[in-house]
Amino acid sequence: MNLTKLLKPNTVAVIGASEKEGFGGDTCRNIIEYTKDLKNTYFVNPKKDSVFNYPCYKSMSEIPVDIDMIVICTPQKTVESLLIEASKKGCGGAVVFASGYSETGTEEGKKAEKSLKELCEKLDIALMGPNCAGFVNYISDVYPFAFISKKRDRKGNVGLISQSGQLCLSLMESQDMKFSYAISAGNSKVITMEDYIDFLVEDKDTKVISIYLEGIKEPKKFIKSLRKAAIKSKPIVVLKAGKSEKGKKNAASHTGSLAGSDKTFDAIFKKFGVIRVDDMEELLATSNMFSIIDRLPEKPTFASMNLSGGETGICADTGATYGVEFPDFTEDTLSKLREQLPSYASPNNPLDMTATLSYDADLYAGALRTVMNDKNIGAVIIGYTLLFEIADPAIYYMAEGIKRVIEEGNSKPILMLPFLENTRNYEYAEKLRNLGVPILPPSIYAFKILKYLADFIQYKYEDKILEIALPDENDFSSTKALSEFESKMLLKQNGIPVGEVCVVKNEIEALEAAKKIGYPLVMKIESADILHKSDVGGVRLNLNSENEVISAYHEILVNANIHKPDAKINGILMQKMMPKGLEVIIGVNNDVQFGPMILVGLGGVFVEIFKDVSLYPAPLNKKEAYKMISELKAYKMLKGYRGEKPCDVEALTDMMVKISIFANENKNKLSEIDINPLIVYPEGMGVGVADALIVLKE
């Protein structure tokens, strides 16, 4: 559905216009107070001739022009007939504040919403809500927003979409945020979150997209928008609810969002370079940072310039905690700084330039220029607590010094980092903003945000397969497991090496197979009904003779019979005993929203106790596979730990890519793959699939 008439209407009618408190009155008050030109806004109320001294129409039909968009401030029962009436006036967009729909959790509410959605589709009306707070288009001055907010002059380039009205309002009220659009999407059941995201990705007035998200409904559309944003390098900053169990439960009851796996969102965001933040303050400050800086740093490295030793130490420590890199200055920079700084200063990065320089704009600009010109540095962080009321004149000189350096051109991004909050002098904050210098929140937030920035500029969409293996449908309620032999054969058919393996049904076949495969051997019970083979005594390792093979054959069958008398036994699986190596798990799980997700981690306790795993959507290429394993803590073990040889990472990533291709090709029938363990040998010696399990949709 096209959102132009909804979000960029030429003519707007406010239905239920009023002067009283409530949706009608508050919306009129907002529109009248904030809209510069009211000539294309029409107030409608059958009982009134004027609203706040503006003329009021009895009905839409009286309005002398076509209406692009209507704002429905009246109760639920009036909504559908108003939409039908509006449609006749050429209406293509509507904002519906009324509640009483699916958010009630009742059958009646759900039915009303379904009916509303169908009507809108029939009439081709892009409907925001129901149960929403409306939106503001700051660019073309449209203000159908139902909550009263005090601050003004908020036109900027952040496009905000929020599934919570309260959070939308909080951001609109904040000191620093400047918007292209602010959209409180409500139930977002007609026009969805995905539609708004796509609109803002395409919108040329929006530089940064800022989202509070509880869940998505149309993965395909969502992914398409993320892909476009990635290619445009347009930052999408997301606060996604539902990280914790309690949070997930809450999101489900708040907007009825699908409780998909939250970790899957992290994986999707990694592929598409979306920045996931951890709370509202980060959402605001990260969006703001991207909004304000004129250019992105060319390198993910920072210089930190401070006026005191204590602050310098905090930058060093907090930076290290959050992975922000302060490279050493070059010799050239150091020698220049030795000239520019007082003799008792000792130049380093982070830099304690001492307070002296902050009282002289020339000297300050000089040191800033020196640091900025260092070839190791991507951006400069100025550590300074800008107070609410200026007590110390330093900021006058510093701001002037910064201005001079920026006006010389070719400067790198400069960001200000305060050590305490609740301190920003508005005049200077605005002055710095106009210079392209954002003020970050205090240090823990600040360094997290700088890390987001560093990650963002290191993201290269060219290195990724910008698609995911979305299944055509997602009903995996009924599945069946394959046996190990069946699983391995299916992998083999798909070009994934699984080693020589066969199933024998009697002693003679077992001995023949032994001769063919060679000792030492492994024998296992072969049955789709026995997934935990060791638990039933169904595995014999390291067999070295015909006698051992014969007795293993019988023991395994007897054990299986005792522990799983009802299992259908296909025979005994035989394969070569693999030499020791590093044990890795490769898993695939077909996510209910986003299709097959690849998991990799070192086996056993590393996965189960240390939760040291990487998750990433299929399909993936070698670079993506390599990035997945390099993000493991256990990566050091793969690189050759304590004198061990480095592992065959090449073969491991090859295997991951092959599995991902297989998963992609089988996205509609595959439920799960578990290769556990995959044994990884030293460099050049490959990998071996020791055990494999595939579960298919039935």
Add this chain to the structure above:
Amino acid sequence: MNLTKLLKPNTVAVIGASEKEGFGGDTCRNIIEYTKDLKNTYFVNPKKDSVFNYPCYKSMSEIPVDIDMIVICTPQKTVESLLIEASKKGCGGAVVFASGYSETGTEEGKKAEKSLKELCEKLDIALMGPNCAGFVNYISDVYPFAFISKKRDRKGNVGLISQSGQLCLSLMESQDMKFSYAISAGNSKVITMEDYIDFLVEDKDTKVISIYLEGIKEPKKFIKSLRKAAIKSKPIVVLKAGKSEKGKKNAASHTGSLAGSDKTFDAIFKKFGVIRVDDMEELLATSNMFSIIDRLPEKPTFASMNLSGGETGICADTGATYGVEFPDFTEDTLSKLREQLPSYASPNNPLDMTATLSYDADLYAGALRTVMNDKNIGAVIIGYTLLFEIADPAIYYMAEGIKRVIEEGNSKPILMLPFLENTRNYEYAEKLRNLGVPILPPSIYAFKILKYLADFIQYKYEDKILEIALPDENDFSSTKALSEFESKMLLKQNGIPVGEVCVVKNEIEALEAAKKIGYPLVMKIESADILHKSDVGGVRLNLNSENEVISAYHEILVNANIHKPDAKINGILMQKMMPKGLEVIIGVNNDVQFGPMILVGLGGVFVEIFKDVSLYPAPLNKKEAYKMISELKAYKMLKGYRGEKPCDVEALTDMMVKISIFANENKNKLSEIDINPLIVYPEGMGVGVADALIVLKE
């Protein structure tokens, strides 16, 4: 040295009083502006008759009364003679702003500081500084502070000590902090950080101690103060610099602080219940929280009450991330809430109470009362973004509701948690403060701080040995390693079981030993010169026969001879081959400041790659040992992982306690112990020392 005359002087002389900018003028301006009663303050300047219309004396000798404390605003060269003069007037305290001492890094500066220190000791003058910004005693209205700050009315109960003047000033300028004392300690070479801490621990006007610390000089005094604070349950909140390598380097160059191991401070803080925070914002907000709440929660559990689903979700997710516990409400609470909340609300903890209740003080108080009375709850967090300019009237009703509940008495602590910063309406912040309700910083900070609170109330000094094994002197520059046999014998003599072990010097002895010990056996090269025995082929495991013993004996000697021809060989060590079990490391390292520190962790990659270790000062008791291991991520493995039996944690903690006693008794000669591995067997089956290394001071 007694600090009374310095920090609580009855009479003060300001030397170098002036009206110009600079130490003299700024100090006079501060004193005149902020001190209510100036009758005991005397200004001294040989060139002036008055300062800002107050009389000025030509010299100290003219002052008609004795002087408790002098504030020296004049340059370095005048300081010593002024101290001598002041001493004759009964002076016992001095503040010295002048720099030019050890912070310059020059020999001259260090010499000047040494001389100053000696003079002060001779004259018994407690000197703050040099190179400091002074202090404020807000309780008895003393204001010898050299930096201009604008905000006033800061009398409260937080005692602040900072090794950075800039950071001290930032905290003094902040909106919310209210102090008993604010001390900018400067070089703190005469009166040390430890002295100030001790003063504030004893000070009845100080409820919370807030410290920016770069290092300490007198561990004994430091520990004594921490012990007192622990017993009094007086919170000490510390921002300690030097977590990172760059931060450590910076601290060393800033105040010349000793670069001891930063992790040791964490360990010390754990023993004494000190709260270590990560940046200035946390220092401020954590101190403030303790300052404002009227009582501590009785349980480390929280209820979260919010006005919207989005905010509720953020509390759930962020709380889970930072380990803040939201227990389920009781059935009774839930059924009451179902009555009190709108029908569409679904009561849970965290609670989305919906915005409706926030417009009715009675209803709000009702729901708050219900939540507060829940027996599972220790404290209540009200999630609300208090704006700078109030746009929404909700806060009126909420504050009134909170007031009513608090005034009923017996309430639990209430804390307000905003979702965005830069928002606090001063009037309401103050109103809430007076009700004992602190406003925390936004959610990431807030939940970290709530976790500090939860940890603090769970700290029980009665469960700890409140002392540490401080060596009499700390010169460990020259050490020697014992061989494995010597190490084990030393442990054995000290009551630490090491299993049967002997050293043989020929084949016959080897065979006799084998008979005595029994198979399977281990043989190792026995030499203090060969610490990495496996690396030289000096270890043979799992020997099962006389033949194997004989050949192992020769092989080991030959290998040692090849790889370490110069090593002094004591013979071959023989011991029983130990059955497999969980391999643990117990280490001891004698810290240069704080004496022997005990380290525990699971062996190999867990220690080296996952850095999963606990560090804690000796001596320790069983409870402390148990806490150490329960803080390991690998603790799950000790508790019995994947069907394995639980390990003998009892025997492991016993061993840790014994090692700690041994370390304590030998604190003056012990440099290092490395028991690696200690094999831990299933419950009731004990532990076994497989290898041990002791390094002694030479």
